[in-house]
Amino acid sequence: MKKVSLKLKHKNIPIYIGNNILVGSTIANHIKHKDVVIITNTKIANLHLKKVKRSLKGFLVKTLILPDGEKYKNINTLNKIHDYLIKNKFNRDLTVIALGGGVIGDLVAFASDTFLRGVNLIQVPTTLLAQVDSSIGGKAGINHQNGKNLIGSFKHPEAIFIDIMFLKTLSNKQYIAGLAEVVKYGAIGNSVFLKWLNKNFKAILLRKTECLVKLISTSVKAKVDVVQQDEKESNIRAHLNFGHTLGHAIESAMKYKGILHGEAVSIGMNFAAAISVEKSTLEIMEYNLLEDTLLKLGLPIHAPSSISDKSIMKHMSFDKKKKNGKNHLVLLESIGKSFICDKLTDSYLSKFVKTFQS
Template structure:
């Protein structure tokens, strides 16, 4: 087992990464504050892992709530079912929530913990690659609104993160690839060497080689922890973690939450960011092709939906948390391994990029 630390003063917490960690509750029990635990999971994950976690918590009052699976359920109504259960069970400020599932479960559990009685503790047990390398770390929590993704939320750090790579064995291939998109992101924004490692080890990741997965998760979490420690509430540098996300959120919102997986939308979004960066003379055409090749190797889509026309795409991009005083700000690439945040480009460059990646055929899903 490897342990990393997210260094945030009195809000610091460990990330444990390894095989079969769920079998040893000593990894997370020290982070349960009181006697009450609510496990939040979903209909896909609960049948596989819920009993394992529940049975480990013999000395606690344990309840669970099972959410429907999918980004389309990440909204205030479903969030309220978590509050319902907490209040039906008279759980108090000493309760600890455990998020057992992917990014949607983690984001909603964390937001419920941020708001319940104005803030209680929670633990992340991410069971998808995307959640293990990205959404479970850093304290961003929230839900979607029909008009914009992740628009309602809070910064609320978990008490610990437990990434058991064995849970990835039950993940379907599409989810695995979606997670790899966020792994590629870390190479693109901050680590050329890691990017090269990914180019060489993509086949190993796709066949779920444990050593390759462990290393990819560890390096991703290291980079995320460094960036979050430098800028917890995204006043500046943290925004580089959103490479591809402004494009990606437009696809997710425009196509209806759940039609595209978050990682899929971020994947094509990163390619679009690379293309826009090449228009500004920062990347070469060869760099853009290199990004496209890695996404294809990871079995990720490299076109955006044909029904999302350019005008609508850009309109959706303008509803984004990075927009400030009306200007679209984007994370772009100075080179492979170095990201910058800028609004210093013409609207025509966005239009070019959006037009360039729109799918020519009638395929609207990856």
């Protein structure tokens, strides 16, 4: 088992990474009192709940099982969690375990931050995206009818348990989408890692244990490094948005249907890298390495033809409004070195978006 520490101003968060790490007493060491509630969804409960419960012998463990899906990451489900915690008369000694992907992780973290002004939380992420990204960094929240993640807080857990055993049951589509965020860490900060991903794509797609441990621990360290420097996303954490400006625009133009977040980010990274060749110092060979890695891992690199370039531009302009009317794009100077560019005009981007449709 590997251990990475996220060192924040007021707290150190241990992140455990390995295969079958939930056995034994490590998780028990992070539970302060007897009461534990595991919150998960129907799908994950069927697949994994028994195993997780077995690792909690000696505690009073209750479970709350929610419906599965992003559409339930809302105020009604948050209310349901609060009702459950209040009806069961839990007090501030409670430990809540978020067992699931990013939806459960975000929602349960927010519920645990708001119940009695905050109770103990442990994150047990079960998708690749949650293991390398959403469970780390403390962003908690729910969606609003007017947009994603509009209501939320920063809530860091006591500990994060990243068990690669969960990934065995994850669909290929979800797994590959999670790989987009992994590629992102290589592209913006670690060229050696990107080359390794490119070279080892077969073993990665076969989910070989040693490969997964390396891939996840390198990604976790990359995220930890950024979060440690910029806890509340006031500056360098924004580099993690590489590929996300176009990615978010594609997702919202498609009304979050028919495309996964990671797939949209993959298209967005290829787009930002292509602009970097023209506007920055990214060499075409380096662009080719990124594109080739995305393709080898089975990720898309062009926007679906079902959405128009106009619709994509309209959704990009929502992003611009949030940032003083300028287009902010994370570009690459080289593989492993990113920067933020706010000089790209709408007409320039629009021309580029057109060339990025399949």
